[in-house]
Amino acid sequence: MTADDLLARHRAVLPSWMPLYYAEPLELVSGEGRRVTDAQGRTYLDFFGGVLTNMIGYDIPEIREAVERQLRTGIVHTSTLYLIRQQVELAEKVARLSGIPDPRVFFTNSGTEANEAALLMATNHRRSHQVLAVRNSYHGRSYAAMGVTGNRGWSASPLNPLRVAWLHSGERLRGLLARLPEADRVDAAVEDLREVLATQTAGDVACLIAEPIQGVGGFVYGPDGLFAAWKKVLDEHGILLVSDEVQTGWGRTGEHFWGYQAHGVTPDLLTFAKGIGNGFAVAGVVGRADVVESVPAISFSTFGGNPVSTAAGNAVLDYLLDHDLQANAARVGAILAEGLRAAVGDLPEVAEVRGKGLMLGVEFVRPGTGEPDAALATRVFEACRAGGLLAGKGGLHGNVLRMGPPLTLTEDEAREGLAILVDAIRTAAAEAVAR
């Protein structure tokens, strides 16, 4: 069967609103370490890891063996009506690592469901369906998760069980607050929060949900300390803080284990997904016991915390901690970030090289105007693939190249990927000038 056949079959049976990457879509058929091979036998260095999800890499013996051990017991599924040893063990680890005192953990199958559960807990705890969210956010595809998603391209329905008021993100490049000097942006974001509370709510707001670094939004973020400054105001009103760590968790940012730690504040609820399963479906919420326990009826997830997925989760977390991958993310991420800044940071087409650890973005603009250049981002993205590197795209305007490689990325692989990136960016930018 050729890849074209598969593409035609895909298009015939799967919905068009579920996009495929690349003008000629890829079928990845095998993987090892940080490399994947397509159906034509071509191997790529993977700097996107299935959207930051293959956090340890491909074909990791420790994870494969943990899953195989569980499969050999004959028990793939029991439901949460029975004790699940792997689930309890993973909950204990997540609770210990969360930074939240004496928390409870609820497992789900996706980041969407994790956020949905967090919103269920917060709205019940506060007996209010009023919620604050941040512009340019992405929290998932259910009605409530979409309802707190501030990105038109990912908002497929206006139906919303919540009443949402929107805050500015305080990011450097876009939005009203970007006009302000760095030093003034936290104060301005706090002023915005106070104004939103006073003008767009009816009091008794349940929570603020925010990503420490906006993932789908193009890896943009407000100044360090912003969450703490927001929380001071939230605390005056008893409003809870939910940190969506679906992309920023598990040491990816290098400097911290969780994104929220850059802000000197502890959230009331934290949601996690993606990397913890290294491809197996594990996600969940960890949070203050009194908030988690506010759910007033049975809330049951058939597959959430399933024996196989939590066996994978335990193996992933053990591997991550045993190999101190947070430190690796800081070290190897710095090679990439510094290399990109030095080689392409001054190009007029590059508005910003940004990010933390192994969560890095390059934003493309039309020179001299600051206008987003999505076409250039796409050309760079395709050129990376042609050079043997998989990256991601994103941003409100689709003009950001995103890198979120496995946290096991080596220094040599970082340099190899950097060379491909730099070449792709320089070539595509030069072609843009020539056009």
Ligand SMILES: Cc1ncc(COP(=O)(O)O)c(C=O)c1O
């Ligand atoms: C920050 C964030 N929250 C939630 C989600 C939704 O997770 P899922 O796709 O597993 O439902 C995503 C997915 O990209 C995400 O990036």
